[in-house]
Amino acid sequence: MATLSLRQLTKTYEKTEVLHGIDLSIEDGEFVVFVGPSGCGKSTTLRLIAGLEEATSGDIEIAGRVVNNLEPKERDIAMVFQNYAIYPHMTVRKNIGFGLRTAKMSRADKEARIDEVAAILDMTELLSRKPSQLSGGQRQRVAIGRAMVRDPAVFLFDEPLSNLDAQLRTQMRLEIKKLHQRVGNTIVFVTHDQVEAMTMADRIVIMKDGHIQQVGTPDEVYHAPANTFVAQFIGAPSMNMLQGVGAEGGISLPSGIQFRGPLAPNGVPLVLGVRPDDLHLDDGEPLVEGQVAVREPLGHETLIYVTTQGGEIIAKADGRRPPDVGETVRLRARPDRVHIFDAATGQAIR
């Protein structure tokens, strides 16, 4: 178990810089999830931590020790790959034991350790099978077992669940979380699925184009997004964005509605963000007004797509008595649930 810190980490492939100075401190035993769109540099960061790629500049510190010049095996890390990387020509027992090949342990100790890990992962009866005789979820568990067996300081996961179907993914998500609570090692987990990030992480690192956008607990990134990118990336359906201009004591929207909220500079273009969950049908003074264009019933609630002067807005309505298509609705949000961003920089204004 260990802390992990990245300091001004950059990575350049040929001539293009793909990571531009990553700064991050991870506590001992923390479960950190990197999330971001494809190509934002999540895997690259993970591979730098693992030592599979060399950092162009900056420092990587594991357990207080700068590991930049150490081989992967000397860094005390283990990695689980998206395609499992378990060997088809070896049994499950051999695969799990593979991580111990170079360990200085007696044979009996190794066997005992493999059995222990297999028991934790509930796959004792699968030990003599070959990977081709396992289901996708079981293969993933073998891959995790292989990483666990050495009890590394830091676990690295690179999109380990993306090859599984939705149901299995939900199940494995829970299993990994339980496993973390049980073994307590530091975990860095990469995904592009924001639900995975929200459900598993102690802290989420949101990345885009090689920059960290925000680091925070799931609560923080959901309720206090640092910029428009984070605001729209986290949460589904994503946050509604309305263009507006700073006015005396609030924002004036194109519809002529004045929203009284945090003090915004006069005349500055702003973006007002509000989540579908926070918009309610209400006859009081509305935030937006428009016609219902489409309804998407989800059972307990109904998503309504409302055409307004400021563009299309998504809101959630009661599942039992949703408004009809074509009906004009007035939507309202509590002032403390509205997020204001600078239109030019995208940064949140609080």
Next chain:
Amino acid sequence: MAVVEEIRASSEALLSAKAPRKPANMGQIIRWLLLFGGGILMVMPIAYMISTSLKWPHEVYNVNLIPVEPTIENYTFVLEDGRFYGWFINSIIIATITTICNLLFDSLVGYTLCKFRFPGRYIIFIAILSTLMIPTEMLVIPWYLMSQQFGWLDTYWGIMFPGLMTAFGTFLMKQFFETVPDDFIEAARIDGLNELQIWWTVAMPLVKPALAALAIFVFLGNWTAFIWPLIVTNSVEMYTLPVGLSGFGDEADVAWELIMTGAAISTIPTLIVFLIFQRFIIRGVVMAGLKG
């Protein structure tokens, strides 16, 4: 077995179909006739080899397939001639060592070219490939001069050295290593294996079908090699089987019946090699199918 079943099914269908219901069967009959003709063509030389080995010398130039007076005299002669065993052993040693060396060296070089990024990698690969375009006949003289300088004439090493690594094998292995995912290699690297261990324990087992194919190619190639062993050997004891067999008979007359007898015996090891390694190839194909 599956093939046998398939053939049996279709041939039974052919035999029992007195009045073909579908005219499309015509196409199938033609296809079978073509395959049958091809099969006959392939089998003829082997049939003649065996037939000739069972004939008396005076009957050899008779084209009939069934010997008039079959005899196993040729076999007893060849097997009682002490030289045959020596040549046989020579060929076995040379083909085996060369095959092992090719499996190791071709796959090491192929693996390196495939999985490591280093400057000049592409040029080295092209250089190796380009040697495929030079025919053996052109290389024989430089090889001979080299062997003479180094004192390798008339030695096992002299016979073997040109073939210990082949461009074809390197190319084949490189292509097959492309199918080994990089994740497998990186996972092993994280688990602390060095590059040689990764090559041996992770990459090599995954390309077994290619290794089997390469083993068959190289073994057969060396087993039947003629020109270079003929040139580099002087003493009868160093001859390989093909070189030795070609020498049966005297200046006036080539003893075809003895050559064919030796050839018939010498196909046995090639059959064994093929049967051993062919299993890996088939299993490899099956495994790949299951994964896909």
